[in-house]
Amino acid sequence: MRTVFQKFLFALTVTAVMNALDMTYHLATGWAVHLNYVAIKLTVIFLAVWMITQFIGLGKQEGIITSIFAPFMFYVYYVFAGATLNREIFKIDEQFWFYFLHAGLLLIAYFSAWNFLHSKQQWKKTTGFIITAGFTSIAFHALLLMTRWRIAGMDEETAATLFTFSVILLPIIAYFIGIIAGTITQTVFRKRILSVGISAIIPATILFISTREIGTSVFTLLFVLLSYYIIHTFKKGLEVIHHE
Amino acid sequence: MNKKGWIILGIITGIIGSFYEFVPRKTIRSISNFLLFDADILGHRIRHNDLILIGTILLIISFVSFYKVYTLYQTKILPKNHNP
Numbered sequence: 001m002r003t004v005f006q007k008f009l010f011a012l013t014v015t016a017v018m019n020a021l022d023m024t025y026h027l028a029t030g031w032a033v034h035l036n037y038v039a040i041k042l043t044v045i046f047l048a049v050w051m052i053t054q055f056i057g058l059g060k061q062e063g064i065i066t067s068i069f070a071p072f073m074f075y076v077y078y079v080f081a082g083a084t085l086n087r088e089i090f091k092i093d094e095q096f097w098f099y100f101l102h103a104g105l106l107l108i109a110y111f112s113a114w115n116f117l118h119s120k121q122q123w124k125k126t127t128g129f130i131i132t133a134g135f136t137s138i139a140f141h142a143l144l145l146m147t148r149w150r151i152a153g154m155d156e157e158t159a160a161t162l163f164t165f166s167v168i169l170l171p172i173i174a175y176f177i178g179i180i181a182g183t184i185t186q187t188v189f190r191k192r193i194l195s196v197g198i199s200a201i202i203p204a205t206i207l208f209i210s211t212r213e214i215g216t217s218v219f220t221l222l223f224v225l226l227s228y229y230i231i232h233t234f235k236k237g238l239e240v241i242h243h244e
Numbered sequence: 245m246n247k248k249g250w251i252i253l254g255i256i257t258g259i260i261g262s263f264y265e266f267v268p269r270k271t272i273r274s275i276s277n278f279l280l281f282d283a284d285i286l287g288h289r290i291r292h293n294d295l296i297l298i299g300t301i302l303l304i305i306s307f308v309s310f311y312k313v314y315t316l317y318q319t320k321i322l323p324k325n326h327n328p
């Protein structure tokens with residue numbers, strides 16, 4: 001049962017990192033990020049990653065097959081589903097070339113988590129951890145922004161217009177400064193609590209100073225703590241199937 | 245679950261998944277209105293895109309089932325201490 005939960009968390013993290021990377025790319029290049037589409041993407045990618053991890057295993061071959069298969073199923077969904085958003089106003093990632101982008105981003109997400117778990121080289125482990133923890137926190141933050149707009153009663157097209165790269169740029173910088181500072185603290189002082197504390201407090205402080213919103217700051221703190229909890233929980237006891 | 249069970253699961257989910265994913269709504273309606281599940285569930289109206297999503301999920305289950313069969317077949321033909 002414990003392994004089931006850890007595999008669930010692994011799949012959740014890989015999905016969150018892939019979506020955060022994808023969302024960052026979309027916002028930076030002017031493509032719309034829309035809550036309903038993100039929800040579909042999360043569902044399809046998560047199910048594919050989780051089912052392969054749960055019933056087949058965790059390894060290099062599984063990672064490559066997952067990265068090819070999950071975005072393909074997502075593309076198939078796009079092709080056969082009916083359009084619900086005005087395509088004349090909003091550009092959505094439904095063109096075929098996005099399949100390669102999604103596959104590439106899923107490869108990065110999967111192998112960042114995989115390297116953090118099993119790489120023997122410290123730099124790969126650390127880089128994997130920073131990418132995984134950073135983008136998991138950013139995914140939660142983006143979800144918070146979109147949910148807030150939805151709760152405020154904003155219609156989906158207005159919310160998609162509001163969600164630009166400038167909205168997410170500061171949180172990205174804040175989360176990465178915090179997590180890199182926390183990683184350095186862990187390397188120097190070897191104290192986990194101090195490292196986690198720094199990783200959470202720095203982005204929360206930066207976002208509080210810039211937005212003057214205590215709510216955003218508290219959520220930032222919680223998102224970093226949640227990411228660390230998820231990552232360190234799935235790390236315990238996951239087995240790898242080597243296909244080298 | 246053994247190999248036979250995975251194959252049966254793969255075939256069943258593959259057929260149902262493909263039906264909802266690839267068959268046009270008009271064709272499904274011409275077979276039976278019941279197959280469209282045109283109803284409210286917990287205040288949510290079942291739309292065509294929901295059926296497409298269910299079809300996609302079933303196709304994922306089907307793929308994983310056949311992938312599992314492949315891995316079971318591989319472990320059967322390769323000795324346990326096989327190291328290429």
